[in-house]
Amino acid sequence: MFYSLDAILGPAYFWLFAGIATLCGIGLLLARHPINGAIYLIGVMLSLSGIYALLNSPFLAVLQVLVYAGAIMMLVVFVIMVLNQAKEHTIPVFDWFSLVGLMLPLVLGAALVGTLSTANAAVFRTDDKAALITSPKTDQGTSTVVFAAVDAGEGASYVWEFGDKTTTSGRELGHAYAQSGTYTAKLTVSGAKDAAKNGSATVTFRAVAVPRGEIALLSATMFDVRAKGPGYYLLFELVGVVLLASVVAAVVLAKRSLESAPPEKPAHQEGHH
């Protein structure tokens, strides 16, 4: 039964985990108390572990749970608890200073997401010393590099060699590069009425082909503990959830016992070094 849902389950699982991770991240951003933030961070790590499993990286998924969510976050939680006892924690979540600081991640995020979803071929560092060619540039939304020759008048013919063993003629055209690398494109102009505009020129540039590949996911075997193959990821996820629950429980219990205990007067100061 699960197999038939395979087709949409894979991406669905992925977006589920991604969504949980994002929400926990926002929770971390807005958390009032560090221990809350720790719990949210554990949530992020566990969901990322799930994504690693989906992406066929079993070792890393396991490592993520054991080391990251397990050891590191335990350490963080422990230290928070140790230092929390004697110190006050009335630090405001945001101040106006933070607003300025938010600008950078916002812009960066927008730029990254925008770039990732749209642009395809980035042209890096052209050495343009030819007078006959204007700089090649990217065509937004496609994977082509646009070449333009300076107009040499009537009757001129333009022959382009693109450096990846293809040749075309035309004054302005685009060419898609299959692989990233440094290419030297050569333009030959002939037949122009003004003899000075005849000749050939080269331009060297770097084209980057952003891979637009697809990744196969391993969703089907995740819940199938009886099948061959790595089916025990789910167990790890369960272990992680148990972990998370225990941390939450510990926190809640500690809070309760602190609130019910009589207020101690801080007899000895610990900051005497």
Add this chain to the structure above:
Amino acid sequence: MKVSFELLWLIPFLPLLGAIINGALSLGGARSAFGPSRGFVSLIAVLTPGLAFVITLIAAFKLSAIPSVGDNKVLVQTLWEWIAVDVAGFKFSLTAGLLFDKLTSMMLLFVTGIGTLIHIYSIGYMWEDRGFARFMAYLNLFMFSMIILVIGDSLPLTFLGWEGVGMCSYLLIGFWHKNNEYNDAARKAFIVNRIGDLGFLLGAFALYLVMNSNGMGSLHYRDIANWFQNPAHLELITGSAGLLGAACLLLFLGCTGKSAQIPLVTWLPDAMAGPTPVSALIHAATMVTSGIYLLARLCDVFVAASAPVFLGLTPLDIVLIVGCLTAAWGAIAGLVQLDIKKALAYSTVSQLGFMFMACGVGAFDVALFHVFTHAFFKATLFLAAGSVIHGLHHEQDMRRMGGLAKLMPITYAWFWCGWFAIIGLPGGAGFFSKDLILERLFDGHGFAPFIGGVAVAVALLTAIYMTRVMYLTFWSPARHSDEVKGHVHESPATMLIPITILGFGSLVVGILWSPLVGAIITNAGDPGAKPFASNAFEMYLQPVLGLAQAKVHEPIKHLPGHIAWMPLLLGTMAAVIGLLIARWFWSRGHVNSTEKDLVGFAAWWTWGFDRVYLAIVILPIKVVAWILAWIVDALVAGVVGLTAEVARFLGDGYTSVQRPRLRSSLALSAAGAVGLVSLLLLSGPIAWVVGLVAVGVAVVFLLLEFLF
């Protein structure tokens, strides 16, 4: 005729070996209280020059035994290929070799002989000194350098010895280096010598260029002599007259440096700061004579430079005048000295002036004869003076001497012999050599007879000041200081024996060139030669110097008449009159000065040159040094300091920002990273947007920091 003698290298090598051994012993014993075994050190120190002397004798006999075919016979030994340059069409090659001709043998015989005697003397003189081994090592090193100077067959090899004797002179003058005045004297000697060395080098280069005008440039003495003696090169010589004259003047500058002539004269009196054996060996007998040796060696060159170079004077004329001025200056200075060693030092300067006067009229053999006799009697005088100083417990001021004729008879006897020789009374060695100089001067061209008259006056002064020394030291009543009174003693045998030998020599060596002795000495082992006439010395050096001298004047063949007798008469009269004048002034031993050092005219005359140097040379150098120091301090250090200040300002700048929040530091670095990556690595509009926003955020953060 050239014969190879394979033992020649031992002559310089043996003293070098002695120096190395003694030096090693001295260094090894540096920590101990008494130093290495003095007996062993003395043995090495005396044996090595002694053996060198023996080998020199053997070589001299071998040289005489070569069947003479009329030309200059030599013993040679080629050591190794020293310089071989072939670059961009310029070829130069030089072999290091040893040349033992008659000139060399004459110089070497007395250098090694007197050197050995003074080594023996030093044993007694320096026995109590903690630096005994070091002294002996330096003395041996000096012997090595001097021998190389004389026996080398090319100008560079001689220069090696030249520099070596300069260095050893420095080491030995400043031997008691705990005393700063002695160190100053040593430094002065070295630096003044260096100026002469520069002249030597430049002169050698110019000489090479002159000879290279027909491609036969060489720095070997035999090649130089052959080139300049070749009549076919006469046009070349006149063609490069200017260069040749410059070469001669520069070489003469080197000679003035080494032989303490004007203008490089001031170091020699100060060099008396060294121990007395040093003064005797270096500054009387050997090192200071290397200037005359160089002139004699290059006699063909100097004689060929017959074109006027300066005010119508040829280089030899300039040599003559400089010699004359120096002789006069030294004699007057010697007259007013209070220290016995200083008096003898100025006497040396004056006598060297005589030698250069002889060279100036082209009488090189006469000059060398005076070198020879002067070595004997001056060494005697110095060693005896050392004995006097030793006997008076290191008293050097003549005002506190006197009456020593009875108290130190042996020393007195030999000092008397030296005095007798230097005054020029008939019979002493100095009589013959000085007489010959006067003879040559009066016989010379141009203004030479006038110089001869000055020379007679200087001889008079010589008699006066030397007799003054005799009176003040020996013949006048005793004026000893209190701690010395009654404790005056004669010196030990190790000191007296060399004095005896040298004193005897100063009486006797005049035989070698005297018209009074007949043809007694024949040339041993050379049946073809004529029996020696009484001018053995002259004939001995004839093959080497004869051609050059013949160009300047006809060989004097004992001309009868007033030419031959006048100098004799004048010289003797000068000696006697000088003696009487000195007797009149100083027979009581009275000196008109109670100051610690020289005052008045004496000080002005003695230190005149030093003051001139101070004004002309030292003060400008000090001014330049001060300016440069200011430039370095103000500008260079200022610039460096400015850089440091800028760095500090930039570095501290950010820390001066108020209350840097952790968050803002983080934000700035994040913004910087993002900005850099996007602006530098990416392209396209996105990159600019991101980059500029990042920079904007960073700027805003900084502003916020400043404001809050």
Add this chain to the structure above:
Amino acid sequence: MINHIALVDVQIVAAILFCLGLAVALTRRNVFLLLMGIELMLNAVNLSFIGFSRGFAGAESLFGQMTPIFIIAIAASAACVGLAMVICIVRGRESLDSDAFADMKE
């Protein structure tokens, strides 16, 4: 599209998480939250590496698997050291506010 996810989508998720982590690190005053923001950024980077490793074939994919292992180890050490420093500094100041650490130069 069957059982596939686009590589770019993985990268977009990673980018969003990275920016979230950066926001946490830059805006929160509590030192623990600062450290947690850094951990979040490192996690996002891990995701990005693994995404790329799956997007290429052959040897390149190994790099994308190896690097997250290093990053996890380094993040662990960074967390340890950071926490130790926090303990030391906070002891003297009695405050978890990072703005209170600004008196460093005194």
